[in-house]
Amino acid sequence: MDIPLDYETLRVIWWALMGVLLIGFALTDGFDLGAMALLPWVARGDEERRMVINSVAPTWEGNQVWLILGGGAIFAAWPFVYAVSFSGFYLAMFLVLSALILRPVGFKYRSKRGGAAWRAGWDWALFVGGFVPALVFGVAVGNVLTGAPFRFDTDLRLSYEGGLLGLFTPFTLVAGLTSVAMLVLHGAGWLSLKVEDGPVLARAQRFGKVAAVAAILFYAAGFAMLAFTDMGYRITSVPDPLGPSNPLRTTAVHAAGGWLANYATYPWMWAAPVLGFAGPLIAWLGISRRNHPLVFAGSSAATVGIIASVGASMFPFILPSSIDANSSLTVWNASSSHLTLFIMLLVTLVFLPIVLIYTSWAFKVMFGRVTTAEVRSNPDFY
Amino acid sequence: MxxxxxxxxxxxxxxxxxxxxxxxxxxxxxxxxxxxxxxxxxxxxxxxxxxxxxxxxxxxxxxxxxxxxxxxxxxxxxxxxxxxxxxxxxxxxxxxxxxxxxxxxxxxxxxxxxxxxxxxxxxxxxxxxxxxxxxxxxxxxxxxxxxxxxxxxxxxxxxxxxxxxxxxxxxxxxxxxxxxxxxxxxxxxxxxxxxxxxxxxxxxxxxxxxxxxxxxxxxxxxxxxxxxxxxxxxxxxxxxxxxxxxxDNQKMKLAAIEAMWHTEPAPAGFAAFGIPSNVDRETHYEVKVPYVLGLIATRSLTGEVTGITELVDQAKVKIGSGIIAYDAVETLKTDAGNPAARAAFEENKANLGYALLLKRFVADPRKADAAAVDKAAWSTVPNxxxxxxxxxxxxxxxxxxxxxxxxxxxxxxxxxxxxxxxxxxxxxxxxxxxxxxxxxxxxxxxxxxxxxxxxxxxxxxxxxxxxxxxxxxxxxxxxxxxxxxxxxxxxxxxxxxxxGPEPIAEPGDADGPAPAGGYAPIAAE
CATH class of the missing domain: 1.20.1630 (Formate dehydrogenase/DMSO reductase fold)
Structure with missing residues (x-):
């Protein structure tokens, strides 16, 4: 069949769509993760805890699908990336999965029984379900930036060197903490919109301020490390955006400062980090002026900017290899076939707008702040 | 591995x-x-x-x-x-x-x-x-x-x-x-x-x-x-x-379900009981209901259901063809334009997977001997x-x-x-x-x-x-x-x-206490 879009264009579209899905996940489920990471700290006593839980309970499930879809779409459009990142970060993925498994169960089961120990146990499970993924996703992004220790043989079979502890370096920890601060801020932004005026709201604002400052500091530290430590990669072969997806066709080298090169070539890409820094500031302003929608707008902007800046810094790299730069995955060598990318684009163009319509409707139905009175009387509440 | x-x-x-x-x-x-x-x-x-x-x-x-x-x-x-x-x-x-x-x-x-x-x-x-x-x-x-x-x-x-x-x-x-x-x-x-x-x-x-x-x-x-x-x-x-x-699509699976070690004349019988043995490659104490399998599997009296041994023989042929495809792929890795390798690949590509079965027994499928091919062919039989x-x-x-x-x-x-x-x-x-x-x-x-x-x-x-x-x-x-x-x-x-359920909010709508015997017509409410 004739495919009306060329391979290069489709690859760039799917690179952008991968970003859209990850940002979609962080924007929606991000506040669920952040709110749960805040749960033991912003809410004291059972009623307050239930208020926080019920502020996310009706919509978190749909939000999490962005992650599932992200996984599926990376599998379909970037099979090399799916294979390398999921198996290379094996035990880290297991940590995230365990934490994410605790979360739905925690929401649903916590309030089905009255015992204080039972509920406190699930509250900590929910905290783990929010905090651990927020941290590990950030550490994983840090490792994507430093490169992962993998190589391909001529059958394109993967092998790795290094285990779980190798994932944690000063830079990747800074990346992890940036992610925690960003998502906690976003969680605080969500709570600012969703809980009634009272002690929970007040505490969420206080934690939000701390998180905003922390997000700026960690993000700046990460950026400084990109600039002043020897991080980054550069493609040395002639890029072949129309060629078949085989990582061994590319040669690349480790190149200090490589992750800032795009900003010199394409100055418009500065928009991403600028948004990443402006977002927490806007959220901070919102908190100071008690303008709750502004807090959420700021935390959303921070999330979009910070994640987009990772993509902007690395393009066309997706996942470089730290032990064999020539095995690195790029936009030009790691995608699915031309036909698959096109079919999947058609499917996405049809279904993503439908998803956005009914998701908006769901948020509209559940619009409004959760009140203590409702927590006490609504039989459907968790 | x-x-x-x-x-x-x-x-x-x-x-x-x-x-x-x-x-x-x-x-x-x-x-x-x-x-x-x-x-x-x-x-x-x-x-x-x-x-x-x-x-x-x-x-x-x-x-x-x-x-x-x-x-x-x-x-x-x-x-x-x-x-x-x-x-x-x-x-x-x-x-x-x-x-x-x-x-x-x-x-x-x-x-x-x-x-x-x-x-x-x-x-x-x-x-x-x-x-x-x-x-x-x-x-x-x-x-x-x-x-x-x-x-x-x-x-x-x-x-x-x-x-x-x-x-x-x-x-x-x-x-x-x-x-x-x-x-x-x-x-x-x-x-x-x-x-x-x-x-x-x-x-x-x-x-x-x-x-x-x-x-x-x-x-x-x-x-x-x-x-x-x-x-x-x-x-x-x-x-x-x-x-x-x-x-049509998974003959080996069907043959294994029926423990049918050899092709039978159509229509095949259905084994209602038996003790199949992977080692002896036969089914002991088999009780067969005539015609039934042939009827279910082919929906005809003349269609044949292929047995395990015959499918293994077919697998051996596919392995031979797969080795040619494998060899061609190895050549194409370094010499993508090689016309002979390309032609050999095109002709045998459907069986490439069968050559990969040999990797369990030899590092390079091209060096497999007859014994390895035999083992690989029998490895296509499930439990x-x-x-x-x-x-x-x-x-x-x-x-x-x-x-x-x-x-x-x-x-x-x-x-x-x-x-x-x-x-x-x-x-x-x-x-x-x-x-x-x-x-x-x-x-x-x-x-x-x-x-x-x-x-x-x-x-x-x-x-x-x-x-x-x-x-x-x-x-x-x-x-x-x-x-x-x-x-x-x-x-x-x-x-x-x-x-149990929550109480019904509106009064007067639940039907009354059940009569002795524990049943009442639904229409009674």
């Missing part, structure tokens, strides 16, 4: 998949039962139907979260544990998984929140629509997963590309309208409907035995009996369709005794469900809700549909061995580069986590069942 890594990766996949499928069938079926119950509420406007719907919805919720939680593992496990698989077939296999997320899981997950929290926030009709979307989403989800699984069983519409060293899609329509996938989908969702019907009927029977919440119990009994009868008929008939799909017995257990349960629901339907239509012997049976057999469903998956997946993708990629080549220690860590972790959650789930289910 470290075989311990392969075996542990398979063990982990089996554990997590079978565990996941403890929750899925109930979700598939109960969601539609909720639609039926809520439709009755919307149509009759009787509060008791609201009570019925909300009671089962509560149990649905307790089950649903574990399906969601364990489903995340499934979506990521191909990447974590089967990295070479992910690379080798991601171009085709990833698509149905992604579409599942986009088209089905989003629908299901977004609307399930509204289903639980939206009772007072929208009209009755809107809420019914929401419940319907949950049912539709979960069933569409099964469709896409079974399209993915069906492709593993019968990889239509894809070809190997030596430039990228993987399978790539050639005809997406063939992937979508794969006959194996179609047959599997209808069989699997029907099994889910049976599971939910048995569950609802069993719990209702317990209420009837205890004399508790009779209006709810009688109504639930009736709905489940009708839905269960239709579904159990469908699961058996469409299961047969699934078997028919094997006749015959397991297939033979698992199939008979599953199919036997299927026929039992038809009889059981026929009886339940009879009692429900005659308003005979007080047959205590039947109620006790209904309570006792609650676990059976889960056993049948798990057996069905075991049959499907053991029957595909030694292949991860039938005829394309052997399982032992598909795993990630992991260590035994890493695998034991995650297997132990999943076992502990899943085990704990299973205990918690079952306890909460039992507590919720014991607690």
């Amino acid at each position: 470290d075989m311990a890594v392969i075996e542990l990766s398979r063990l982990q996949f089996a554990l997590t998949a079978l565990y996941h499928f403890l929750f899925v069938p109930l979700t598939l079926g109960l969601s539609f039962l909720l639609v039926i119950m809520e439709s009755l509420y919307v149509m009759t406007n009787r509060p008791v139907w609201r009570q019925v719907t909300r009671f089962w919805a509560k149990l649905f919720g307790i089950n649903f979260v574990l399906g969601v939680a364990t489903g995340i593992t499934m979506e990521f496990q191909f990447g974590t544990n089967w990295a070479y698989y992910s690379h080798y077939v991601g171009d085709i296999f990833g698509a149905p998984l992604a579409i599942e997320g986009l088209m089905a899981f989003f629908l299901e997950a977004t609307f399930v929140g509204l289903m639980f929290f939206g009772w007072d926030k929208m009209s009755k009709q809107a809420h019914l629509f929401v419940t319907f979307m949950v049912a539709l989403g979960s069933n569409l989800s099964a469709l896409w997963i079974l399209i993915a699984n069906g492709w593993m069983q019968h990889p239509a519409g894809a070809v190997f590309n030596p430039e990228t060293m993987r399978m790539e899609v050639a005809d997406f329509g063939a992937v979508l309208f794969n006959p194996v996938a179609q047959a599997k989908f209808v069989h699997t969702v029907s099994a889910g409907y049976v599971t939910a019907s048995v569950f609802v009927l069993g719990v209702s029977a317990w209420f009837l035995l205890k004399g508790k919440w009779m209006p709810l119990a009688r109504r639930s009994f009736t709905v489940a009996a009708a839905f269960g009868l239709a579904s159990s008929l469908s699961v058996v008939v469409l299961g047969d369709e699934s078997g028919y799909a094997l006749t 015959v005794p397991a297939m033979f017995w698992v199939f008979r257990a599953m199919a036997g349960l299927g026929f039992f469900f038809v009889a059981f629901f026929a009886a339940a339907f009879y009692f429900a239509t005659r308003r005979q809700f007080g047959r205590r012997w039947f109620l006790r049976i209904a309570l006792l057999i609650i676990p059976l549909p889960w056993i049948a469903a798990e057996l069905g998956w075991i049959l499907a997946e053991i029957g595909r061995q030694p292949w991860a993708i039938e005829g394309v990629l052997p399982t032992f080549l598909a795993a990630s580069d992991l260590s035994v220690a890493q695998l034991w860590t995650t297997i132990a972790g999943f076992t502990l986590l899943y085990g704990t959650l299973a205990i918690v789930e079952v306890r909460l289910m039992l507590e919720s069942i014991r607690k």
Whole structure:
């Protein structure tokens, strides 16, 4: 069949769509993760805890699908990336999965029984379900930036060197903490919109301020490390955006400062980090002026900017290899076939707008702040 | 290849998949039962139907979260544990998984929140629509997963590309309208409907035995009996369709299920009993019913069902052709334009996977001797005794469900809700549909061995580069986590069942205390 879009264009579209899905996940489920990471700290006593839980309970499930879809779409459009990142970060993925498994169960089961120990146990499970993924996703992004220790043989079979502890370096920890601060801020932004005026709201604002400052500091530290430590990669072969997806066709080298090169070539890409820094500031302003929608707008902007800046810094790299730069995955060598990318684009163009319509409707139905009175009387509440 | 890594990766996949499928069938079926119950509420406007719907919805919720939680593992496990698989077939296999997320899981997950929290926030009709979307989403989800699984069983519409060293899609329509996938989908969702019907009927029977919440119990009994009868008929008939799909597409699986070591003159007999032996390559003490297998498998008196030995001989030929393809691919790796290698590849590419089977016995398939080819050809035979017995257990349960629901339907239509012997049976057999469903998956997946993708990629080549220690860590972790959650789930289910439904809010609408004998016509209220 004739495919009306060329391979290069489709690859760039799917690179952008991968970003859209990850940002979609962080924007929606991000506040669920952040709110749960805040749960033991912003809410004291059972009623307050239930208020926080019920502020996310009706919509978190749909939000999490962005992650599932992200996984599926990376599998379909970037099979090399799916294979390398999921198996290379094996035990880290297991940590995230365990934490994410605790979360739905925690929401649903916590309030089905009255015992204080039972509920406190699930509250900590929910905290783990929010905090651990927020941290590990950030550490994983840090490792994507430093490169992962993998190589391909001529059958394109993967092998790795290094285990779980190798994932944690000063830079990747800074990346992890940036992610925690960003998502906690976003969680605080969500709570600012969703809980009634009272002690929970007040505490969420206080934690939000701390998180905003922390997000700026960690993000700046990460950026400084990109600039002043020897991080980054550069493609040395002639890029072949129309060629078949085989990582061994590319040669690349480790190149200090490589992750800032795009900003010199394409100055418009500065928009991403600028948004990443402006977002927490806007959220901070919102908190100071008690303008709750502004807090959420700021935390959303921070999330979009910070994640987009990772993509902007690395393009066309997706996942470089730290032990064999020539095995690195790029936009030009790691995608699915031309036909698959096109079919999947058609499917996405049809279904993503439908998803956005009914998701908006769901948020509209559940619009409004959760009140203590409702927590006490609504039989459907968790 | 470290075989311990392969075996542990398979063990982990089996554990997590079978565990996941403890929750899925109930979700598939109960969601539609909720639609039926809520439709009755919307149509009759009787509060008791609201009570019925909300009671089962509560149990649905307790089950649903574990399906969601364990489903995340499934979506990521191909990447974590089967990295070479992910690379080798991601171009085709990833698509149905992604579409599942986009088209089905989003629908299901977004609307399930509204289903639980939206009772007072929208009209009755809107809420019914929401419940319907949950049912539709979960069933569409099964469709896409079974399209993915069906492709593993019968990889239509894809070809190997030596430039990228993987399978790539050639005809997406063939992937979508794969006959194996179609047959599997209808069989699997029907099994889910049976599971939910048995569950609802069993719990209702317990209420009837205890004399508790009779209006709810009688109504639930009736709905489940009708839905269960239709579904159990469908699961058996469409299961047969699934078997028919094997006749053309997975001959070895069919031969193994029948423990048919040699091709028989048509129409072949069906082995009702026997003790198949992998070592002796024959079935001892076999009791055959003449004609039946030939009729089921080929739907004719003249069609032949090929036996295991003959299929192994065919595999030897395919291995020979596969070695030529393998040799050509090795040449094309360094000399992509070589016309002789290209021609040899084009001619033999369909059998490339058979050469890969040899890697279990020799490092380079091109250096395989006749003994290695023989071993590789016999390795295409799955575990015959397991297939033979698992199939008979599953199919036997299927026929039992038809009889059981026929009886339940009879009692429900005659308003005979007080047959205590039947109620006790209904309570006792609650676990059976889960056993049948798990057996069905075991049959499907053991029957595909030694292949991860039938005829394309052997399982032992598909795993990630992991260590035994890493695998034991995650297997132990999943076992502990899943085990704990299973205990918690079952306890909460039992507590919720014991607690029963919420009281009916509006007075005067529940029917009065049940008369002695424990049954009253529904129309009495």
